[in-house]
Each structure stands twice: as structure tokens, then as C-alpha cells.
Amino acid sequence: MTQDLVRSLFAAEFDNSILDRMDDSATFELEGRLAFTTDCHVVSPYFFPGGDIGRLALTGTVNDLAMTGAFPLYVAAGFIIEEGFPRESLGRIARSMQEAAAEARVQVVAGDTKVVERGAADGIFITTSGLGLVPPGVNITGSAASPGDVVILSGTVGDHGVAVMSRREGMRFETAIESDCAPLGELVRRMLSASDRVRVLRDPTRGGLAAALNEIAASSGVAIEIDEASLPLKPEVGAACEVLGLDPLTLANEGKLVAMVDPEDAGRVLAAMKTSPMGAAAAVIGTVERADRPRVYVRTAAGSRRALMMPSGEQLPRIC
Amino acid sequence: MTQDLVRSLFAAEFDNSILDRMDDSATFELEGRLAFTTDCHVVSPYFFPGGDIGRLALTGTVNDLAMTGAFPLYVAAGFIIEEGFPRESLGRIARSMQEAAAEARVQVVAGDTKVVERGAADGIFITTSGLGLVPPGVNITGSAASPGDVVILSGTVGDHGVAVMSRREGMRFETAIESDCAPLGELVRRMLSASDRVRVLRDPTRGGLAAALNEIAASSGVAIEIDEASLPLKPEVGAACEVLGLDPLTLANEGKLVAMVDPEDAGRVLAAMKTSPMGAAAAVIGTVERADRPRVYVRTAAGSRRALMMPSGEQLPRIC
Numbered sequence: 001m002t003q004d005l006v007r008s009l010f011a012a013e014f015d016n017s018i019l020d021r022m023d024d025s026a027t028f029e030l031e032g033r034l035a036f037t038t039d040c041h042v043v044s045p046y047f048f049p050g051g052d053i054g055r056l057a058l059t060g061t062v063n064d065l066a067m068t069g070a071f072p073l074y075v076a077a078g079f080i081i082e083e084g085f086p087r088e089s090l091g092r093i094a095r096s097m098q099e100a101a102a103e104a105r106v107q108v109v110a111g112d113t114k115v116v117e118r119g120a121a122d123g124i125f126i127t128t129s130g131l132g133l134v135p136p137g138v139n140i141t142g143s144a145a146s147p148g149d150v151v152i153l154s155g156t157v158g159d160h161g162v163a164v165m166s167r168r169e170g171m172r173f174e175t176a177i178e179s180d181c182a183p184l185g186e187l188v189r190r191m192l193s194a195s196d197r198v199r200v201l202r203d204p205t206r207g208g209l210a211a212a213l214n215e216i217a218a219s220s221g222v223a224i225e226i227d228e229a230s231l232p233l234k235p236e237v238g239a240a241c242e243v244l245g246l247d248p249l250t251l252a253n254e255g256k257l258v259a260m261v262d263p264e265d266a267g268r269v270l271a272a273m274k275t276s277p278m279g280a281a282a283a284v285i286g287t288v289e290r291a292d293r294p295r296v297y298v299r300t301a302a303g304s305r306r307a308l309m310m311p312s313g314e315q316l317p318r319i320c
Numbered sequence: 321m322t323q324d325l326v327r328s329l330f331a332a333e334f335d336n337s338i339l340d341r342m343d344d345s346a347t348f349e350l351e352g353r354l355a356f357t358t359d360c361h362v363v364s365p366y367f368f369p370g371g372d373i374g375r376l377a378l379t380g381t382v383n384d385l386a387m388t389g390a391f392p393l394y395v396a397a398g399f400i401i402e403e404g405f406p407r408e409s410l411g412r413i414a415r416s417m418q419e420a421a422a423e424a425r426v427q428v429v430a431g432d433t434k435v436v437e438r439g440a441a442d443g444i445f446i447t448t449s450g451l452g453l454v455p456p457g458v459n460i461t462g463s464a465a466s467p468g469d470v471v472i473l474s475g476t477v478g479d480h481g482v483a484v485m486s487r488r489e490g491m492r493f494e495t496a497i498e499s500d501c502a503p504l505g506e507l508v509r510r511m512l513s514a515s516d517r518v519r520v521l522r523d524p525t526r527g528g529l530a531a532a533l534n535e536i537a538a539s540s541g542v543a544i545e546i547d548e549a550s551l552p553l554k555p556e557v558g559a560a561c562e563v564l565g566l567d568p569l570t571l572a573n574e575g576k577l578v579a580m581v582d583p584e585d586a587g588r589v590l591a592a593m594k595t596s597p598m599g600a601a602a603a604v605i606g607t608v609e610r611a612d613r614p615r616v617y618v619r620t621a622a623g624s625r626r627a628l629m630m631p632s633g634e635q636l637p638r639i640c
Contacts, residue, residue, distance in 0.1 A: 021461065021462075021463070022462070022535075022539070023387070023388055023461050023462050024357060024383075024384040024385075024387040024388060024462075024522065024523070025355035025356060025357035025384050025385050025387065025388045025390065025450075025452070026355070026356045026357065027353055027354065027355045027356070027388055027390075027454055028353070028354060028356070029352070029353050029354070030350065030351070030352075030354050031350070031351040031352070032349070032350075032351070033347055033348070033349050034347065034348060034349070034350050034451075035345035035346070035347045036345060036346045036347070036348070036394060036396060036429060036430055036451060037344060037345035037346065037396065037430050038396035038397065038398045038430050038431065038432050038447070038449055039398065039432045040398040040399065040400050040432050040433070040434040040447065041434075042400060042434045042436050042440075042441075044440075063344075064344040064345050065344075065345050067343070067344040067345065068343055068344060068345045068347055070345065070347075074356060076356060076357065076358035076449050077358065078358045078359065078360040078398075078447040078449075079360065080360050080362060080400070080445055080447075109356060110356055110357050110358050111358065112358050112359045112360050112447075113360070114360040114361075114362045114638075115637070116362050116442065116637070116638060117637060117638075119439075119442075120362075120364075120441070120442035120638075121362075121440070121441050121442065121445070122436065122439075122440035122441065125400055125441070125445065127358070127360065127398040127400075127432075127447035129358055129396050129398075129430075129449035130345075131354075131356060131451070132345070134347055141341060141343050142341075142342070142343050142344075143341070202344065203344070215342075219342070317435070317436070317437060318434075318436060318437075318440075
């Protein structure tokens with residue numbers, strides 16, 4: 001009976017002609033270079049300011065596709081649900097997932113649901129997989145950063161991390177801090193229309209900007225220097241980080257991207273980003289440098305330079 | 321640190337040129353009608369006679385692709401792991417998953433891992449997604465069964481269900497009953513080479529043959545009659561079912577398929593199936609009939625006819 005409820009609920013919410021066939025696989029015609037990705041979502045709590053696990057799962061996967069320059073098209077969703085999980089919460093999650101799908105202009109075409117006994121899972125886990133189409137000529141990869149490239153960040157850092165942490169710890173701030181959880185496909189589309197020299201795109205989720213930049217530096221064999229003063233940061237997020245002893249550079253973001261762009265095109269790309277609501281607060285935050293070994297540096301407000309290390313371990317477990 | 325271990329372990333096991341790029345998405349060229357599917361695997365225990373959750377997750381997804389007539393190509397795997405899960409077990413699971421991938425001739429090209437705190441998940445859950453290519457002219461769907469079609473089953477029923485149940489309940493039988501967990505792509509390829517009138521393919525997993533046939537009857541608006549005496553069943557599985565009070569028709573299978581085939585081609589398809597180790601025990605088990613409303617019947621050994629209902633609820637939770 002639970003299975004039937006779940007199926008009818010999801011099928012009604014994600015309604016589309018491909019899903020409706022209810023065969024073992026969804027089928028559709030496609031041609032070109034495809035992008036394919038998967039992500040598990042275990043965020044706790046599953047409702048948080050600015051979003052929930054459904055919105056997060058949808059946008060997380062769509063954004064991973066967009067980070068290869070792909071147009072996101074199709075999503076498959078796997079739900080692992082603890083017995084006794086409130087039907088009303090499941091409905092809210094499915095609805096917010098479908099709302100995010102509509103925003104991102106993708107269809108949820110396949111799914112699976114498993115219910116496990118009480119205590120065998122903590123509420124709900126959602127694993128989403130996505131499929132997108134990379135436009136001809138686009139070749140964006142974490143290993144393509146070149147010395148001289150300009151580093152652009154699409155908006156403020158740390159919003160998602162602080163939003164989830166504050167709800168988890170039952171904290172209240174004077175200003176509500178909301179997750180930035182949002183699909184980035186349209187922003188990427190505008191960037192790629194403005195320049196064919198966007199070399200790297202990455203969404204700084206788990207481990208934040210620190211992890212994303214260290215991964216890129218390692219893949220590309222370069223150093224990256226960012227300027228602390230230029231980093232977009234909401235004052236209330238900065239204040240919360242001070243109270244909680246957190247570094248905004250290591251906090252998860254779920255609606256932001258960092259890009260490495262040829263210096264000649266950086267101005268054009270930045271201007272294109274600012275035409276999108278997702279890139280309104282975009283800023284140049286640093287440059288790529290030649291290096292003997294991969295490194296990330298932060299130029300502090302005081303003018304000194306410190307190494308920004310790969311965050312070790314899981315600083316904030318179950319943040320996404 | 322856990323994350324690093326996991327990544328290095330999986331990357332080493334699934335080693336291939338697409339995965340190695342370690343970007344946010346895997347990319348590759350494809351053209352045609354694609355099949356796309358996802359499945360969550362929560363089987364308990366995660367090691368069972370004849371397989372484990374890794375082999376199950378890989379073959380389950382590959383088989384869902386094959387059931388649309390697709391050639392399975394790429395798999396993405398999401399792991400949700402409870403803190404403290406033995407590294408050695410994780411290694412065994414990854415290895416058996418890669419062995420199944422090699423058998424099925426697919427590549428694991430994308431993945432994600434989330435570790436949750438002790439008690440937030442029961443050991444390990446694996447959600448796999450798959451992508452395959454449907455050959456031109458192939459149009460296999462659960463809604464295509466026609467009155468007169470012959471129903472073929474590829475082998476014995478209930479092996480997986482009994483194998484998992486017996487391990488879960490700590491039972492010992494004189495003959496070891498092993499899960500049938502295996503990839504079916506090659507079997508399907510042989511069937512489609514023999515006939516272009518294979519109309520329906522379905523792997524009777526959760527809910528067994530009873531669920532699969534009821535789903536097909538409902539999608540196609542037909543009745544299906546199967547002959548109990550013709551049903552391939554291992555004597556030890558039959559005996560275990562009697563002891564446990566289980567109906568083999570409702571038990572999960574993980575390496576079997578049921579097909580609806582035009583009567584003119586049934587002999588040719590059956591012969592082709594028998595050339596594959598996966599179809600050695602294949603048998604004609606029934607026929608599709610015209611009906612006012614969808615129904616599934618079993619002709620018993622005694623000659624009477626009884627309705628085979630959709631199994632209600634989850635008879636054996638966490639069987640796959």
C-alpha cells in the first residue's frame with residue numbers, strides 16, 4: 001500500500017509523457033555528446049530555510065550537468081524512505097522537486113522507491129541522476145585552467161551551509177539565512193553565449209570553494225590565488241560563521257559556480273552573468289597562476305598570502 | 321579521510337577513461353534512442369548466497385535497460401554508507417560490482433558517495449542508474465502484449481528470494497540455494513536476433529512473476545494464463561517455499577525475464593534463448609488472451625484455473 005501511495009504521488013507530480021509509460025526504462029531520442037551524472041542526497045534536516053531535500057536533489061544533479069556546459073534534459077530519481085515517513089512531507093518534497101525541475105526545464109522521466117523498516121534509514125535519502133547534452137564545440141573540464149585565466153564566482157558564499165547548520169542546531173539569527181539552492185543551467189547558457197573561452201566550471205558544494213579550487217588546481221596543475229576582499233559574502237552569513245567558528249570558504253553552496261575564463265573574455269562573461277538573477281552578485285575573485293605544484297592561495301584583506309588547503313574530512317556531515 | 325578511501329577504492333575498481341576525468345559529469349558521444357533507468361538497492365543482508373548488493377545493483381539496472389531491448393552501455397552508482405562500515409566489505413562489494421559490469425560489458429562512468437552517521441542508515445544502500453541504446457526498429461514495451469502471444473520464462477523462479485530469505489533467517493538447506501543475480505543483456509540480444517516480434521520483456525524482480533504479469537496485463541489490457549506444471553522451479557526452492565509458506569510466483573528473481581512473443585516466432589526465440597547460459601532452462605509457460613479486463617490466471621496441475629493477484633504490500637521487504 002505504501003508503494004502504491006508513493007507511486008501515485010510521484011507519478012502525479014512528475015507527470016510527463018515519457019514517465020507515464022511506466023516501463024522498466026524511460027526511452028527518448030538524443031544525439032551528440034552527452035553528460036551523465038549521479039548524486040546522493042542525505043541532507044539533515046530534510047526541510048531547511050530556502051529549500052528541502054527534493055529541491056536540493058534536483059538542482060544538485062542539474063548543476064553537475066551544467067558544470068560540463070551541458071544543457072540538462074532528463075532526471076531519474078531514486079527514493080529510499082524510512083517506514084512511517086509522513087505522507088504530507090513526501091508530498092511537499094515531490095512538489096518542490098517538480099517545481100525545481102520546471103525552473104531548470106528538465107523532466108523527471110524515471111524513478112524508483114524503496115521503503116525500509118523504521119530505524120534502517122534516517123527519514124529520506126534521494127539519489128538523482130541526470131542526463132544532458134553538451135553543445136558542439138564546448139569542452140569544459142576541471143583540467144583546463146590555464147595560467148592567466150580569471151576566476152569568477154557567481155555570487156555569495158556559504159549561504160547553504162549556514163542555512164542548514166542554523167536549522168540543525170536550532171539557532172535563530174535576526175535575519176533569516178536561506179539556502180541558495182537553485183538550478184544554474186540558464187546562467188551557464190548565458191556565459192557560453194558570451195564566450196567560447198570559459199575553460200572550467202564547478203559548483204562549490206561539499207567542502208565549499210576551498211575544495212572546488214583545490215580540485216581544479218590539482219586537475220589542471222596550476223596555482224590559484226583568490227582575493228579575500230573581493231569575495232561576495234552576505235553580512236549575516238559572515239556573522240554566523242564567526243559565531244559558529246566556520247570558514248565560509250569551506251561551506252557548501254548549492255546555487256553558485258566558480259569559473260576560470262580567458263582574461264580577454266572575462267569582462268564579457270561577467271556582464272552576461274549579471275543579466276541572470278543567479279549571477280547578479282557575480283564577481284572576479286582571483287587569477288590562475290603558473291606553479292610547480294598545485295596550490296590555492298588567499299590574499300587576505302591585510303595583504304598577506306596564506307595557503308587555502310583542501311578541507312580535511314567532513315566538516316559538516318549531511319550538508320547535502 | 322573516509323571519503324578519500326572510498327574514492328580511491330572505487331576509482332581503482334571501476335577504472336576507465338571516462339570515469340578517470342573526475343569532472344562533475346561523465347561525457348561521451350551517443351546517438352539514437354536511449355534507455356535511461358534508476359534503481360535503489362537496500363537488500364538485507366548485503367552479502368547473500370550467489371551475490372551481494374554490488375552485483376545486484378549493477379545487474380538490476382542493466383536488466384532494466386535490457387527489458388526495453390536496449391544494449392546497456394553506461395552505469396552511474398551512488399553509495400550511501402553508514403559510518404563504521406567495514407572497508408573490507410566495501411572493497412568486496414566494489415569488486416563484485418566491477419565483475420558484474422565486465423560480464424554485462426558496461427562501464428561505471430560516474431559515482432557519488434555519502435557517509436552518514438552510525439544509525440542513520442543500515443550498512444550500505446546503492447542506487448544505480450543506467451544508460452543504453454535501443455537498436456533501430458526495436459519497440460518493446462509492457463503495453464504491447466497481444467492476444468495469442470506466447471509467454472516465455474527464461475529459467476527457474478524464486479531463486480533470489482529464497483537465497484536472501486534463507487540467509488536472513490539463518491536457515492540452512494541441504495542444497496545451497498543461490499541467487500540467480502546476473503546480467504541479461506546478452507540473452508536479450510540473442511532473442512532479438514531471432515525475431516522482430518518480441519513484444520514485451522520484463523524482469524520479474526520485486527513481487528516476482530505475479531507482479532510482472534499483472535503489470536503487463538494491466539498495461540496491455542489483456543488476460544494472461546500460465547500453466548503451473550510448465551513453470552521451471554528448482555526442487556530445493558520449491559521445498560523451501562513449502563517450509564516457509566511462500567509462493568514462488570511472488571518471489572523476486574534477479575536474473576530472469578518473462579517475454580511475450582508472436583506465436584509464429586516463439587519456437588525460434590525459445591531456441592535462441594537456450595543457446596545462452598542465462599536461458600538454458602527457458603520454457604513456454606502460458607499465453608496471452610483477449611479479455612474485458614486485465615487478469616492473470618494460473619492453470620493448476622489439477623486442471624483448475626485460479627486468479628493470480630498482484631501481491632499486495634511488500635511480502636519480503638528489502639529483498640533487492
